[in-house]
Amino acid sequence: MFDAGGVLTRPIGGRWNPRYDFEDIVMSHHPQVRQGLFPRAIEAGQDFLDAATATANRTDYHRTVLATLGVERPSEQLLRQLEAPAAGPVIELYPDVRRVLSQLQLRGIRMSVVSDNWVGLEATFADLDIQNYFEGFAISEALGCRKPDPRMYAEGSRLLGLEPHECLFIDDDPQLVDAAQELGYQGITLDREAQRTTTSVIVSLDDLLPIIEAWRTTGTSG
Structure with missing residues (x-):
């Protein structure tokens, strides 16, 4: 069971929300907006996302950011453009992702995604x-809750047809890994900035392969 952002994917441009072309789109509609307001507006948007118990409505999120920029009544055209597919890719894979997913698939490991998205x-x-590496996707907007809500983890294991103790959950947030372990799941934190791999933290997805092989040998994990 994989988290998505920070584990499998990273944002092009270095930030998740708003996406990289946000400033250009807003300025094309409201050239009077002061550039210096954007950092404060982006922070307000993040506060809005953090306060939500489930993944927030995308339009409400954009309205919050725009209001901080002084755009109190954004046009429907502006909102549609912010929510429409970007002209180019918004996220990209980490270099180790495709290689490791292929190796796990060859080993018969069934996989799902559990993401606040x-x-x-x-x-x-x-x-x-x-997409075809995964049995399914547990997405917070669809489920109406976010990790560490037990329903997120339960949906991830349901998609695999496995019991919690048979599943390994990988996330870049150690608190969310701890929450999974309290529910009976195996858990590993992926910290790409860590100095070395330990029993609870890996620095690359490549480190999963020997861990899973060891667990399968001892029957610790499914």
């Missing part, structure tokens, strides 16, 4: 040509 992630993964 908007509906549409599955289509994005199809564009990245990795």
Whole structure:
């Protein structure tokens, strides 16, 4: 069971929300907006996302950011453009992803995605040509909750037809890994900035392969 952002994918342009072309789109509609307001507006948007108990509505998120920029009544055209597919890719895979997913698939490991994300992630993964590695997607907007809500993890294991103790959950947030372990799942934190791999933290997805082989040998994990 994989988290998506920070584990499998990273944002082009270095930030998740708003996407990289946000400033250009807003300025094309409202050239009077002061550039210096964008950092504060992006922070307000993040506060809005963090306060939500489920993945927030995308339009409400954009309205919050735009209001901080002084755009109190954004046009429907502006909102549609912000939510329409970008002209180019928005996210990309980490270099180790396709290699490791292929190796896991060859080993018969069944995989799902458990992500705090908007509906549409599955289509994005199809564009990245990795959708077919996964049995299904547990997406917070669709489920109406976010990790560490137990329903997120339960949907990820349901998609695999496995019990919690048979599943390994990988996330870049150690608190969300801890929550999974409290529910009976195996858990590993992926920290790409860590100095070395330990029993609870890996620095690359490549480190999963020997761990899973060891667990399968001892019967610890499914």
